[in-house]
Amino acid sequence: MSSLFARPTTRSGAVEVISRKRTLRASHSAWLLSCRHVKRYQTASGSQLPSANGYPYGPGISPPLKGIKILDLTRVLAGPTATMLLADLGADVIKVEEITRGDDTRSWNPPSAPLADDAPTASTHLPPESAYFLAVNRNKRSITVNFKTPEGLKIIRELVKRSDILVENFVSGKLASLGLGWEDSKKINERLIYASITGYGQTGPYREAAGYDVIIEAEAGLMHITGEPDRPPCKVGVAATDIATGLYAHGAIMAGLLSRQQTGKGVWIDCNLFETQIAGLANIASNYLIAGKEASRHGTAHPSVVPYQVFPCKEGFLMIGAGNNKQFKLLAEKVLEDPSLATDPKFIDNNARVKNRTELVKIITNKLMEHNRDYWLERFTGLGIPFGPINNIQQTFEHPQASWGAPYNATLTVEVEHPRAGKIKLAAPAVSYNGQKMPVTRPPPWLSEHTEEVLEELGYSAEETAALRAKGIVSVTRCHTGEADHMGTADDVCVTWKRRCDGSTAGTE
Known part of the structure; x- marks a missing residue:
């Protein structure tokens, strides 16, 4: 089994939380350190998680859609x-x-993956692989x-x-x-x-x-x-x-x-x-269909629950979701250190808090502005109140839940070998079978990478494929800058995105 699916060693039916320190941005470090007391991960029954040495679907079991x-x-x-x-x-x-250009998203760049020095010569006429295209085309073959x-x-x-x-x-x-x-x-x-x-x-x-x-x-x-x-x-x-x-x-x-x-x-x-x-639209649609209530914008706030929104801190932002009276009482007593809020008739229950939303939000904001985000993250930890920092994308991938399988970040990302871009990281499939991520068996394809392969499977001979290529029915696989110096005859269509050698052809649009 590839190391991409490796997990930390286990004992007593639980996966150990990696405790080694990491070098992170200062604004993020306190939050990560606050996770040092996170309980070991267990299954619902307390049993040991499946071994990384097993197959994603079980020994000898094929992927669910194999053969489809x-x-x-x-x-x-x-x-x-x-x-x-x-x-x-x-x-x-x-x-x-x-x-002539493939999927629209192939040209949606920057950013793109840098080209590898040993990229296939058959693809040297193509532009770099766009990050957008790479995001949603793993495990596929490409023909034109x-x-x-x-x-x-x-x-x-x-x-x-x-x-x-x-x-x-x-x-x-x-x-x-x-x-x-x-x-x-x-x-x-x-x-x-x-x-x-x-x-x-x-x-x-x-x-x-x-x-x-x-x-x-x-x-x-x-x-x-x-x-x-x-x-x-x-x-x-x-x-x-x-x-x-x-x-x-x-x-x-x-x-x-x-x-x-x-x-x-x-x-x-x-x-x-x-x-x-x-x-x-879910409940927003039901609000209108059942009660005739038109919706409005609330920013990050919830229209029917208060406090349930992003709040600014002295430095950074924090999302708080105190969705019931118990959580609001904990927020008032343990975090804001103002127990009177929980007994104030204006905030005594959610209906009252929704009615007096503006006043309550101002009170909470003023308190949170006294300290930076990391201070408040420490205060919230372990209380049972839904909360979280507003992370940028780097911080998202440094989140303890995203990186506990370091150094590979095996839970949420996967590293694949792309023939044109070398090793690249992609977001991993979001579903696991028997505790194992579904494997990425193919990197996202480069344009027309598998045309000859698929035509051969359909019974086309090399000569028939060459004839189709010469007529512009399928794409060529190589192009040079020399005059009429490309695979096939001088009448071939040189498949590039932003330039053509000596011809053009209509596509599917």
Whole structure:
């Protein structure tokens, strides 16, 4: 088993908390030191955690989706998130990319991973790998195919015939116009699970509109409730609607596989950003639907619970979530050292605290401004009051829960060998089986890395592949700066992103 999955030694049924000191920023050190009394980690039953020497799924047990083939016709974030999660479970994901530039996110940089000195010569014409693309495309293979040719469509149809799952995020009706919609695809493969991810779904006045996370955030209520009450609406810091849609699609696809086991037939799954975001409004939607209550912005505060928000300290910020009377009493007595707050009629219960929110927030803020964040972190530790520091990204990965498997940070990150970028770190899959993280068996692919490999699996000879490449049906794998000096004939399309050698070709858009 790779050292990426190694854990600290165990004894008495518990994993020892690493006690060695670390060199960290001064503003962060007190918080880390406050964790020195954290109890040893145990399972719920108190038994020993699974050994790192075992297999993630148990000895001799294959990954859940081993043998499942997925045709990935998605790009950007929602679709690639869904297919990455399925790839993590062992599925063979073939990502089909636009022939001249690939997935849009390949050009979303900086930042990018620095190119390794020994990068494959077949990829030297490509730009560096963008960090955005690397984030959501692990465990996949990449091919490039020109959809707007009969030969290219033939390749895609052959892949449809061999696939268990097709995932696409084209505008509604686009693939159907190419003869690759659900009705056409199920005639090719009646067992196919066909998952469409769109902006607004397959019906309604917006069905042909493209979906963009930030636009959906605006149209579907999320941006209206995000930000400070006296400031303009804000977007969420990451593309949360895209990610949530990918999660919805991933779960629906897994259910589709179970349905196929019972019926022997595939199913068409439709997920879209608009409906996902409305469903994600949760209690905010219910407040309106049940009580007619319009939502408003509260910054980091909770509309129905007080105190439940970020507070400034003399230096830094602190999130406090005293969600019930017991926690508020502890906050008043043990942290703020003002027991009278817990008995004051204005703050006696949550209803009173919500009604007198402004006054209570001011009292707490004034007290917290007397000391820096690390002082208050020490005061909160061990009391049972929900609290936490506002961390930047570096501090997030230095969090004790993130780094207890140091030096590899084995719980939340994984190091992989990328053929073009060398060793890179990625966020690890967020799910464990039998106490083991699901392995990253493939680094994110470089553009068209597996085109020849996949065509060979489809039965194409080297000569047939060369002919397809010469006609611009699939991408070339090498390009030089010399005049007409690239693989194939002088009529080949040199696949670069921001330059072309002697030609161009249409892609999937």
